[in-house]
Amino acid sequence: MPLIRKLMNVMTLSEDERHAIQGLPRTYRRLAAREDITSEGHGSSQCSVILDGWACRFKTLQDGRRQILSLHLPGDIPDLQKLHLLAMEHSLGALTECTVACIPHHALRGLTEHFPAIAAALWRDTLLDAAILREWMVNIGRRSSTGRIAHLLCEIYTKLTAIGLAQDGRCRFPLTTGDLADATGLTAGDAGQVLRDLRARGLISLAGDELVIENWRALSELVGFDPTYLYLAPSMAGRTGLPDGAAFTKAPSVEPANRERCLPDAINGINQGQCRL
Amino acid sequence: MPLIRKLMNVMTLSEDERHAIQGLPRTYRRLAAREDITSEGHGSSQCSVILDGWACRFKTLQDGRRQILSLHLPGDIPDLQKLHLLAMEHSLGALTECTVACIPHHALRGLTEHFPAIAAALWRDTLLDAAILREWMVNIGRRSSTGRIAHLLCEIYTKLTAIGLAQDGRCRFPLTTGDLADATGLTAGDAGQVLRDLRARGLISLAGDELVIENWRALSELVGFDPTYLYLAPSMAGRTGLPDGAAFTKAPSVEPANRERCLPDAINGINQGQCRL
DNA sequence: CGGACAATTGATCTACCTCAAAATTGGTGG
DNA sequence: CCACCAATTTTGAGGTAGATCAATTGTCCG
16 A cells, blocks of 8 residues: 555556556565664665665764665655665665665566556656755755754654644654654764754654654744655645644544554465565 | 766666667757856757766856755766756756757657656666765765765765776866865865875875775764765676775876776767767 | 955864763563 | 662863955956
8 A cells, every 4th residue: 555655645546557566576674773674785685665664874984883765655666766776885774674676687587577657657756856955955064053953853744744744733753863863964963852852942843753844834944844846646735734824722632543563473484475565 | 988878877677778768869069168068048859968078057146156066977868958948047067078968858758758767767866866966965964074075085986886997996086176166165275275185194095086995984973974875786786896994005006997988079069870889 | 567356274172973871661470 | 569770861171173354366348
């Protein structure tokens, strides 16, 4: 389902196409939080579709400094590039516990050859990916520490909303201050202080791994957040689930339904057909 | 020629394919240095192939701060994304005087439909583009001011060499310190000081718009430059035109043959077939 | 040759980084 | 079920890299 929904954001899938996608051979992998999905240079011959959990691309420099390059949510294929590029020049890691479907390259190539429309959709998806990279570059290169964090929070909340994993200003937020720092070019210390500041100003609450946007308007206007670059389908655009400017206070605590898994805990190896793409 | 060469870096073109590319309908545009090619939001229905000159993608924030997102040289199609995305969420500007071929979207779509291999090559090209964006992100987010500039110089020189516009440690270098700063997330002042430092250490010379890499090894080792992310064809990889570690001193000044135009100055509007892609 | 624009240099200041201590979280065994 | 321990995250004080802004120098063009 996650992949289908993602492609539907980009194109209309025919019955045939949907069938072909669901028929893709695949194996499932369950990853622990912080576990690497693929390491730099390593080039297995399959692509990974995230079915559940959060992942990220990152690079590590010689001195250990790390830069997170992008965040990935269910439906994403963060290593799609391996289809056309020999090696990955960065690593891919799970941020939370993750469930991933691994699809052999030959199967994906077959799919793109028989269904040019799907090939175009995947190409378009890599263009969207690049658009987000560019916005991150502006974020890191030209915004203040507060602006960087605020912008990232806006982006994450918007993306989560688009795939139905956030509403009423609430969402899961498993990133540590260290992760936040690595994604924004700051240090963990600074990221923590910004968070504290944002909390003090009543813009957000952040306890455990639940984030609450207390004042969406103020937060998004603080950085001039404009979601155009996310190219969400018109049906999704603007649907943050938040009445503009509303301040959420004392909302009842919701059960973390987001964290439901679509796979039993036991799955690890070569199980097929249990989970919809 | 520039586009053909670029695609050859990615695939082998058949006679048919080469013909189809050369047969693409097109108009030519001549741009003055600093002139915008496309502005943010503006969506004309054609893509631009750079035939001569340097261009860049950039975004400007409300307060006027600018971030350069990528550099583009002859053979690049910096707005290829417009084929699949409705609007550009950034601007495209000429850094030097530029010659550009404008190809209607419908012609490009026809090309990709008739020659799936070319579609795949263009897709791959957008993936390469994204790989460079990621490396820039690491540069901006996690390297010192000296490291950022040095890394960018290495990248530029390597790319120029790959398309035959640099050799013997020399190349054209039309970027101002302001441009350099906007590309690396620094300020113009800082970029200038780094340049002065690099000059003082004997790593580079930079006079007018000619750059001389005086000590390639020292410069590239200073930042741990690894050109893998550029995915240059094996025949090109490592061919920097520089004997490793060589220090170029008192080399005779070369004529700026790079600046030759393939079009007479008069061309501006709808001239066709005069210039090879 | 002179004027105007733009790029570069330099002194001051601020925002961000570094490093270490404190608090929190999560896991484990009694 | 509760308390302990260890790992990880968060907080805080001091230092530095890089930003700001104005003055100088250089470059282009009339």
